[in-house]
Amino acid sequence: VTDTELMQKTGAGDMEAFGILIERHHLRVLNLAFRLTGDAELARDIAQDCFLKLHRAADRYRPSGRFIAYLGSITRNLALDAFRQQSRHRPADLNHIDYYQQSGIALTGQSPETPERLHERRQREEQLMTALAELPEDQRSAFVLSEIEGLSYSEIAVVCDCPEGTIASRKHNALRKLQKLLQSEGDCR
Amino acid sequence: MNDRCRHYEIEITRWLDEDLSSQEVDALKSHLGNCPSCQRQAERLKELRRDWTFPAPLISTATDRESILEAALQQQTRTVSESNPLFTRLKQLIEKPFFLNAATVCGIIAIVLVSIDLQRQVSTATIPADWSNSVPVYSRTEYESTVTGKKSSVQTDIELPMTR
Numbered sequence: 001v002t003d004t005e006l007m008q009k010t011g012a013g014d015m016e017a018f019g020i021l022i023e024r025h026h027l028r029v030l031n032l033a034f035r036l037t038g039d040a041e042l043a044r045d046i047a048q049d050c051f052l053k054l055h056r057a058a059d060r061y062r063p064s065g066r067f068i069a070y071l072g073s074i075t076r077n078l079a080l081d082a083f084r085q086q087s088r089h090r091p092a093d094l095n096h097i098d099y100y101q102q103s104g105i106a107l108t109g110q111s112p113e114t115p116e117r118l119h120e121r122r123q124r125e126e127q128l129m130t131a132l133a134e135l136p137e138d139q140r141s142a143f144v145l146s147e148i149e150g151l152s153y154s155e156i157a158v159v160c161d162c163p164e165g166t167i168a169s170r171k172h173n174a175l176r177k178l179q180k181l182l183q184s185e186g187d188c189r
Numbered sequence: 190m191n192d193r194c195r196h197y198e199i200e201i202t203r204w205l206d207e208d209l210s211s212q213e214v215d216a217l218k219s220h221l222g223n224c225p226s227c228q229r230q231a232e233r234l235k236e237l238r239r240d241w242t243f244p245a246p247l248i249s250t251a252t253d254r255e256s257i258l259e260a261a262l263q264q265q266t267r268t269v270s271e272s273n274p275l276f277t278r279l280k281q282l283i284e285k286p287f288f289l290n291a292a293t294v295c296g297i298i299a300i301v302l303v304s305i306d307l308q309r310q311v312s313t314a315t316i317p318a319d320w321s322n323s324v325p326v327y328s329r330t331e332y333e334s335t336v337t338g339k340k341s342s343v344q345t346d347i348e349l350p351m352t353r
Contacts, residue, residue, distance in 0.1 A: 013265065015258065015261070015262060015265070018258065018261060019254075019258050022254050022257055022258060023254060026249040026253065026254050026257070027245055027247075027248075027249040028245075030245075030247050030249050030253070031245045031246065031247050034246060034247050040247060043247060044247075044253060047253070047257075048253075048256070048257050048260065051257045051261065052257070052260055052261055052264060055261040055264060055265070056264065056268075121242065124240065124241065124242065125242060125244060125246075128241050128243075129246075146206060147238075147243070148243045152206075152208065153203070153206065153208050168199050168202060168203050168208070169199055171202055171206070172198060172199045172201075172202040175202055175234060175237070178237070179233065179234070179237055182237070
């Protein structure tokens, strides 16, 4: 069953269909919110709000692109709203090292790894998350939506409501900044 | 770095994201062939992207998903109820403090009226239904003659209802 069909059924009041949509996309929305905000608790709230918003809009939903782009758009807007409400909240202030110790947080990866390799990978991930939090919101969104969520520039342009050229430029600036930040972190070690 | 290279730097990012048309790819490749600086940047970016991994750091728990579904169910129930115009009107009315005050006053009045009615029913229940027919009507003279056994010489027109 496609996401569009599930949305149509949800719009007609079928909660089972909506349950399938949640099962299918919750992990993605949750982690997108987490990467945009850098806050695990806030990400859970945003994910919940995103699905409630989706549920409210189900009867008016008209497919105009990939469903994940639509979800990404809702998630990003909610993340921006959360930033505005909690102006004191800065993702860069968070201690990303603690993420993996927090409840409900775990590394994915199915293949068995040696403790050394696992440690090395965790370090790389933490470096990347810390560097990501240093980026301005627009560059971070462009990077996360493109690099992690796999959206095309045209889809991100719709999500961020700006021209494709701007997205390319933001992504480029994000890459340059990350390159510098990761390089300097590597030098420090 | 000149303006041309700045333009191609962004093109490199787009190329790595497969966002360039075949013509644009040809133009970029031709530039990279002639510009060692841009070529190095392209290699660095490729290497950077090869290195990083993006695991899903948060787990989606069954509790999370169930609570969303539950909240959505409540939202749906609310929406269905609120779409009923009678429900909406009643809700608006009840939410007004005036309505609450008026409802309280009406309630008190209703209680008073009911108690008065009850009292009346209790008091009439002891009197026979043909009470007005069974009570004889005497004139004053008749009454006096009934009590004293003598006939009065003075006649009056006043009639008094008396119980025996």
